[in-house]
Amino acid sequence: xxxxxxxxxxxxxxxxxxxQKEILRFWKVSFQTIASPVLNALLYLLIFSHVLESRVTVFxxxxxxxxxxxxxxxxxxxxxxxxxNASSSLIQSKITGNLIFILLPPLSPLDFYAAYxxxxxxxxxxxxxxxxxxxxxxxxxxxxxxxxxxxxAFALLxxxxxxxxxxxxxxxxxKFDEIAAFQNFLIMPLTFxxxxxxxxxxxxxxxxxxxxxxxxxxxxxxxxxxxxxxxDVHPAQSLALVALAAVLLAALALTLLARGYKLxx
Amino acid sequence: MTDAVExxxxxxxxxxxxxxxxVDLSVAQGEFFGxxxxxxxxxxxxxxxxxxLVRADRGVARVLGHDVASDYRQARRALGVxxxxxxxxxxxxxxxTLRIQSGYFGLRRNDAWIDELLHHLDLTSKADANMRxxxxxxxxxxxxGQALVHKPPVIVLDEPTAGVDVELRQSLWxxxxxxxxxxxxxxxxxxxxxxxxxxxxxxxMMKAGRIVALDTTQRLLSRFGSLTVRxxxxxxxxxxxxxxxxxxxxxxxxxxxxxxxxxxxLAALREDGIAIDEMRVAGTDxxxxxxxIMAGSATTDxxxxxxxxxxx
Numbered sequence: 001x002x003x004x005x006x007x008x009x010x011x012x013x014x015x016x017x018x019x020q021k022e023i024l025r026f027w028k029v030s031f032q033t034i035a036s037p038v039l040n041a042l043l044y045l046l047i048f049s050h051v052l053e054s055r056v057t058v059f060x061x062x063x064x065x066x067x068x069x070x071x072x073x074x075x076x077x078x079x080x081x082x083x084x085n086a087s088s089s090l091i092q093s094k095i096t097g098n099l100i101f102i103l104l105p106p107l108s109p110l111d112f113y114a115a116y117x118x119x120x121x122x123x124x125x126x127x128x129x130x131x132x133x134x135x136x137x138x139x140x141x142x143x144x145x146x147x148x149x150x151x152x153a154f155a156l157l158x159x160x161x162x163x164x165x166x167x168x169x170x171x172x173x174x175k176f177d178e179i180a181a182f183q184n185f186l187i188m189p190l191t192f193x194x195x196x197x198x199x200x201x202x203x204x205x206x207x208x209x210x211x212x213x214x215x216x217x218x219x220x221x222x223x224x225x226x227x228x229x230x231x232d233v234h235p236a237q238s239l240a241l242v243a244l245a246a247v248l249l250a251a252l253a254l255t256l257l258a259r260g261y262k263l264x265x
Numbered sequence: 266m267t268d269a270v271e272x273x274x275x276x277x278x279x280x281x282x283x284x285x286x287x288v289d290l291s292v293a294q295g296e297f298f299g300x301x302x303x304x305x306x307x308x309x310x311x312x313x314x315x316x317x318l319v320r321a322d323r324g325v326a327r328v329l330g331h332d333v334a335s336d337y338r339q340a341r342r343a344l345g346v347x348x349x350x351x352x353x354x355x356x357x358x359x360x361x362t363l364r365i366q367s368g369y370f371g372l373r374r375n376d377a378w379i380d381e382l383l384h385h386l387d388l389t390s391k392a393d394a395n396m397r398x399x400x401x402x403x404x405x406x407x408x409x410g411q412a413l414v415h416k417p418p419v420i421v422l423d424e425p426t427a428g429v430d431v432e433l434r435q436s437l438w439x440x441x442x443x444x445x446x447x448x449x450x451x452x453x454x455x456x457x458x459x460x461x462x463x464x465x466x467x468x469x470m471m472k473a474g475r476i477v478a479l480d481t482t483q484r485l486l487s488r489f490g491s492l493t494v495r496x497x498x499x500x501x502x503x504x505x506x507x508x509x510x511x512x513x514x515x516x517x518x519x520x521x522x523x524x525x526x527x528x529x530x531l532a533a534l535r536e537d538g539i540a541i542d543e544m545r546v547a548g549t550d551x552x553x554x555x556x557x558i559m560a561g562s563a564t565t566d567x568x569x570x571x572x573x574x575x576x577x
Binding site for chain 2: 013014016017018020021024025028029093096097098100101102103104105106107108260264265
């Protein structure tokens with residue numbers, strides 16, 4: 001028996017386990033969490049490229065529409081799945097009550113934040129990579145990126161931002177309904193209207209201006225720059241804005257976690 | 266020696282409800298301590314403050330000397346909590362659940378102890394079963410395992426046997442007793458007063474966010490328990506009529522406050538020349554003590570409450 005001796009505190013905290021648990025959680029239902037979003041993106045590609053390939057000109061004709069569309073779909077999948085993973089994991093734990101297993105151990109707010117966000121990023125990037133690989137079958141030339149590091153930087157930052165938003169939404173929400181509302185009324189419109197399916201230069205002036213207030217626009221535009229070396233906005237400007245948003249949201253999430261906002265009462 | 270649990274002037278309000286209204290409590294290391302009280306008395310709030318799930322509005326709570334807010338890492342390492350709700354993570358098997366919980370405490374190679382826990386909780390054959398497939402009693406045992414996975418010196422069980430069948434209850438208590446024998450401090454809340462009576466050395470009774478009685482189980486029983494005397498005799502001496510709760514012909518039921526009163530009753534019977542045909546004395550139990558304390562404290566003011574707090 002245990003003879004009253006607690007284990008000595010190990011140097012490594014609980015972060016690694018929480019991170020692994022977050023990955024294991026979606027991996028165990030990977031058909032739903034990875035395969036089905038990949039299929040969704042593929043359907044968008046088939047439909048939109050079929051209808052629009054010969055009618056839409058982007059970047060002054062330097063890039064065909066289908067080529068243009070694919071990075072948008074990859075990034076959209078990264079963003080949506082990062083958000084979905086963090087938010088649904090947290091709300092499920094809150095509603096079923098098993099969040100207590102994470103609240104009782106000596107996990108710091110930073111452990112908590114890093115594990116949820118990195119776990120969600122792994123899912124977002126996995127889905128994005130899946131979409132990219134499948135779409136390469138249609139556009140093999142895309143395998144060679146103009147600036148792969150730019151693409152990676154935007155994918156990771158965008159994924160981190162959406163994962164953080166998902167974490168905040170998961171903390172804020174008390175019901176699945178509220179997560180769905182957040183997703184359908186905020187995340188979906190912002191991604192769809194961010195230039196996934198079109199270049200904002202094809203929009204009337206008013207909508208072009210408005211698009212510049214959509215933070216998702218910079219993520220997708222910068223990510224696309226990584227593929228073609230072409231973008232609507234200078235990529236350094238996009239990167240600065242996206243990085244700033246990531247830092248601010250991380251600070252907000254960490255503050256809420258330290259206060260135990262809607263987690264500890 | 267540092268107290269296992271130390272609570273000083275802890276108060277917490279939820280909206281208009283004063284869940285805890287200034288609680289002081291010390292539990293020594295190695296104690297088997299009971300926390301009793303009706304629903305809404307504040308037991309779970311108090312435990313939740315110790316576990317860091319709820320924050321106190323004021324006051325201090327420490328586990329093995331570690332403040333639950335400022336030194337939460339050490340405080341949480343020292344504490345194992347079996348929650349009241351039957352919660353589980355449906356994604357994982359029993360072994361995964363225990364491994365993950367262990368990892369949260371920074372213990373990554375803990376399989377020997379996990380195997381031992383599975384054995385003691387009679388879960389070895391279910392180690393690879395998904396949590397969803399387990400019966401309520403088995404899920405409860407996994408919760409106990411999760412609370413013990415980091416070998417906490419202080420173990421809190423919040424109504425652990427609610428809805429659990431008798432056989433499991435017995436084996437669970439045998440296990441918890443052994444942990445206590447090994448030096449672990451046990452704090453138990455329960456609705457089953459006979460359980461508290463059988464297990465706990467010392468008991469705090471709570472009502473409306475306050476501790477209204479705190480003493481050893483034995484002393485609470487002798488102070489607040491009562492005796493029922495079943496007396497077969499032609500009549501009851503006049504002076505003792507006030508104690509009679511029921512008459513069934515020549516069988517009379519009397520309620521006494523303590524064994525000491527029996528002597529007076531016997532003396533009165535002898536003086537009045539009443540022959541005793543038969544006499545049975547039914548002992549005191551914690552339930553009676555509990556009911557009397559709860560009823561009594563309803564009308565006592567703070568001074569009155571202090572009178573039943575010999576250690577406060």
